[in-house]
Amino acid sequence: MAFFNFLTAEQQAWRESCYRYMEREITREYIRECDMAREYYYEGYRKIVEQGWHSLLIPPALGGSGAGPVEYALMCEAGGRYGYDFVAAVVGTPSFNAQNLIKFGNEDQLDRFIKPYVRGDIRFSIGISEPQAGSDAAATATRAVRDGDHYVVTGAKQWISGSGAQNAVILMLVRTDPSAPKHQGLSMILIPNDLPGIQLNKLKTLARRGMGTYQVFLDEVRVPAANLLGAEGQGWEIIGANLELERIACAAGYVGCAQQAVDDALLYAHQREQFGQPIYQFQVIKHMLADMQTEVDAARLVLYRAAATVEAGQPALREVSMAKLLASETLQKVSRQGVQIMGGHGMLPEADMERYFREGMQSTIGGGTSQIQRSIIAKTMHKALMA
Incomplete structure (x- = not known):
């Protein structure tokens, strides 16, 4: 093309x-x-x-x-x-x-x-969110206490995707020094999901059905001290180190799914006939599809720019946040319009569009909400103005 x-x-x-x-x-x-x-x-x-x-x-x-x-x-x-x-x-x-x-x-x-x-x-999973610590990740309360050659970990994590898969290792954000300032008392520990004292509860979420999203309960779980990633107190630095790659992965997956939603809706519009002609011939459907493809193309371009900026070794916080924001909201929008075009058929699992729609609803929440992305983008704009 x-x-x-x-x-x-x-x-x-x-x-x-x-x-x-x-x-x-x-x-x-x-x-x-x-x-x-x-x-x-x-x-x-x-x-x-x-x-x-x-x-x-x-x-x-x-x-x-x-x-x-x-x-x-x-x-x-x-x-x-x-x-x-x-x-x-x-x-x-x-x-x-x-x-x-x-x-x-x-x-x-x-x-x-x-x-x-x-x-x-x-395989790897990431354990950051807790019942009272979502976007405010530094509010982590899960406690890890050093005991000889081990850490004893106690607490609860929430929305931990993929943590229940076979042989999963959770990179878990824990608090090792409760007396330190909020962002400085955090550490990252590698916790295999089959250690004694771990309980995994798969949640019946709207999306992430295959990967699985879990509650993770830890009751005095003994983890080898050799599994501490980096140094104690370095947890906040570690979780922020690869946010660019995370948001590129998110945005790219959203773009791929959004394009398929448009393709499926376009094919259906050519196959479905009403009033003696394919529904694609109705101007309202044509214009919906045109807008859908335009928005996906825009999201893809912003994604590629973000990936190229990171590959060039340049600061890319604004670019990856824009890519994640635009791609997620585009997937949510075009999948919703896809369901509208396909009507009742779009609500059937066999049609796939309802899955795209469910994942679109999740996309603006997971990996950093749209509100967080907008706050990051605005912060970079302010910083550039004040420079």
């Missing part, structure tokens, strides 16, 4: 290859089945591991591909084609959490966690 001419030939070929793989090997039917059954994508994860997509950003010395953010964004866009939940489960959340380990982990931790991750033996 001419639209993609600004990508290099290699990037365009990579993007097309990823899209074809999703269509032929993962399939929309598989993602639909996992969503309806609320089952994790184990078979899909295995296929992604075989392709090496989950370790795309990991340096070759550790068994990965050493790719950059643009290649990662193109892959995540394709991975979100039939639903953001899939790409979040298999290459989104695990991948950017692996980067935290690579940046802050020691040799022992790289050996115990990154190498098994590259092999596909374990």
Whole structure:
């Protein structure tokens, strides 16, 4: 397509290859089945591991591909084609959490966690939110007390996506020094989800049905002190270190899903006949579809700009926040319009549009709400004005 001419030939070929793989090997039917059954994508994860997509950003010395953010964004866009939940489960959340380990982990931790991750033996989840600590993550109350060669962890986490999958390791934000200032007494600990004292409760959420969103209760869970990531008190720095990659992954998956919503609605409009003609011939439908595609194209361009800015090593807080904001709200809007175009058929799981719609509703909340993104963008605007 001419639209993609600004990508290099290699990037365009990579993007097309990823899209074809999703269509032929993962399939929309598989993602639909996992969503309806609320089952994790184990078979899909295995296929992604075989392709090496989950370790795309990991340096070759550790068994990965050493790719950059643009290649990662193109892959995540394709991975979100039939639903953001899939790409979040298999290459989104695990991948950017692996980067935290690579940046802050020691040799022992790289050996115990990154190498098994590259092999596909374990996966990563992130444990930040709590019943009273969501957007205000620094209000974390889950306590980790040092006891010899272990930390004893007690508390509760909420909305921890993917934490109940087999062999999941949760990068958990905990409070190790309650006397320190709010942002300084936090640490990050690697907690395998099968340790004694952990209870996982899968929530029946509107979206994230395959990946699973959990409550995690910790009752004096003993975690080896060797699982402390970085140093004590470094937790706040660690969770902020890879926000750019997280928001690129989110935005890319949303764009991929939004494009599929438009494509499905367009095809339906050509197939569905009313009053003796395809409903596409009605101007109101044409204009809805035109607006939908325009908004998806705009979100994609903002996403690619953000990924390219990060790849160039430039500050990109504003760009990634804009990408996450625009892509999430675009997915929410076009999936809602897609349901409207498809009418009653759009409300059936078999039509897929209702899944896109559910994921669109989640997209403006998870990974940083739209309100948080707007606050970040406004803050960067103020800072630039005052400079």
